[in-house]
Amino acid sequence: MSELKHKELDLKKLESLPIVGKQPESEKEEKFLREVLEYEFYNLEEPGLCQRFVYGDTNNQHTFTLFQSTKYMVPRFLARHLESRTTPIWEWRPDGKGSMTKKQVGTKPRFRMSQSFA
Numbered sequence: 377m378s379e380l381k382h383k384e385l386d387l388k389k390l391e392s393l394p395i396v397g398k399q400p401e402s403e404k405e406e407k408f409l410r411e412v413l414e415y416e417f418y419n420l421e422e423p424g425l426c427q428r429f430v431y432g433d434t435n436n437q438h439t440f441t442l443f444q445s446t447k448y449m450v451p452r453f454l455a456r457h458l459e460s461r462t463t464p465i466w467e468w469r470p471d472g473k474g475s476m477t478k479k480q481v482g483t484k485p486r487f488r489m490s491q492s493f494a
Contacts, residue, residue, distance in 0.1 A: 387412055387449065393432050395453045397460065409453040415489040417442040421463065427487065431457065447492055455489035462486060 391410055400406035419427055419442075428441045431454060442448065462483035471477045 389438060390451055390454070392436065393438055393451070393454070394436055396431065396433070396457055409456070410451050412449050412451050413455075414447055414449050414492040415455050416445060416447050416492055417458075418488040418490065419444050419486075420488055421484075421486040450489075455491075458487045458489050459485065 391412065395406070395409060400409055417427070419425055424444050426441055426443045428439070430437050430439050432438055440454075462485055464480050465482040465484055466478055467481045468476045469479055
């Protein structure tokens with residue numbers, strides 16, 4: 377496995393990673409998602425800390441280490457994947473029968489990838 381630190385990237389390896397999650401419906405959408413752009417990483421859950429994670433499947437994966445407020449050249453599908461990671465917000469509510477039930481009332485984003493236009 378390889379590791380990403382700051383701007384040291386193997387763009388060919390990143391472009392060859394599989395798209396995890398919702399698959400593109402057309403070839404045009406896949407081409408759009410595989411486009412490599414510059415993003416600035418923000419850790420909203422634990423500001424200031426780096427985030428290390430593995431992305432891909434068992435045969436083709438890449439280990440990333442992303443640092444707060446640092447710019448990276450990554451494919452759109454990776455930015456979409458990071459921004460889709462959320463923490464559920466739970467609340468106890470009365471159920472009308474005299475007891476309380478736990479219900480999910482929302483989600484809180486964990487990461488933000490801001491596209492840089494420069």
